[in-house]
Every structure is written in C-alpha cells, then in structure tokens.
Amino acid sequence: MAGEPQEDCLFCNIIAGKIPADVVRETDTTLAFRDINPQAPTHILVIPKAHYKNAAELAAEAPQLAADVLAETRGVAEGESLESYRTVFNTGSGAGQTVWHAHAHVLGGRGLNWPPG
Numbered sequence: 001m002a003g004e005p006q007e008d009c010l011f012c013n014i015i016a017g018k019i020p021a022d023v024v025r026e027t028d029t030t031l032a033f034r035d036i037n038p039q040a041p042t043h044i045l046v047i048p049k050a051h052y053k054n055a056a057e058l059a060a061e062a063p064q065l066a067a068d069v070l071a072e073t074r075g076v077a078e079g080e081s082l083e084s085y086r087t088v089f090n091t092g093s094g095a096g097q098t099v100w101h102a103h104a105h106v107l108g109g110r111g112l113n114w115p116p117g
Contacts, residue, residue, distance in 0.1 A: 002061050003050045011047050011101035025079060029065055030072045032106075041109030042080050046072045051101055055089035058102040066102075073106050082108035088116075 005012040013019045014033065021033035024044055035043040048065050052058035059066045070087070077085045085108035090097040 002052050002057060006051050006101075009051060009101050010099050011045075011103065012051050015047070015049050025072065025076055027068065027072060029068045032072060032076050035105070039105075040107040040112070042082060042085070042107065044076050044080070044106045045103045046076060046106060047101060047103040053100045053102065054091045054097060055102050055104075056091050069102070069104055073104050076106045077108065080106075080108065082106075084108060084112075086112050086116075 005016065010019065014021045015031055021031075023031060023033045025032040025046075029049055030046055031049060032044050032046045035045055046069050048058060048062070048069050050062065050065060052061060052065075055066070058069070073085075073087045085106055088105040088107065089102070090105070
C-alpha cells in the first residue's frame, strides 16, 4: 500500500536501518544518501521516508511530501557545495527506474551534457 513500508523494498530497508547507507542528510520526511553506483562525482539520492513506487505516484498521492523531496535536493546541493547540479526522477522501467521507491538523483561535480543519455 502506498505510504506504508514495504518489506521487500531496498530503500524502505535503508530507512529502517536494516541496510547501511552513507547518509548525508535527514529530515522528518526525507533521507538523502550517496548512490552506490555514482554516475557523477557527486551522486546522492533523496527519498521520501514513506513508500511510493515512483515520482508520479508520490506527486499524485502526497504532493507536500513530493515538495519536501524536491526542496531537500536543494539542501543536498548546498551541503555538497554544488554551484551547478541536476535533479532527476526516473519514473518507470523505460526511464531507467530500477528501485521501486520514489527517489530523486542529485548529480553534480562535473559538467553535465544535454541531452542526457
């Protein structure tokens, strides 16, 4: 069920402390940690502490929580002293989503080309 922890969810298990992560920031509603397979010198994931399968479900069912996640990406960038950064939400397998818990990627620390790919 949306919003409830899922036993088989990697990110829910990180939130619960069952799986270690290199946490860089935490709020009442979000958790931010370094990606284990970084695609840039700085690659941090920002996740809601409540389980939503992707950004679309999060935005539809918990818009304030979606706003918290987005606001926290800025906090991460400031904490990492990033002057320029990219925030990415992959929604669906065709877009590259591999963990079915909504999350934002904060990428920076080098020039980022457009279009991505």
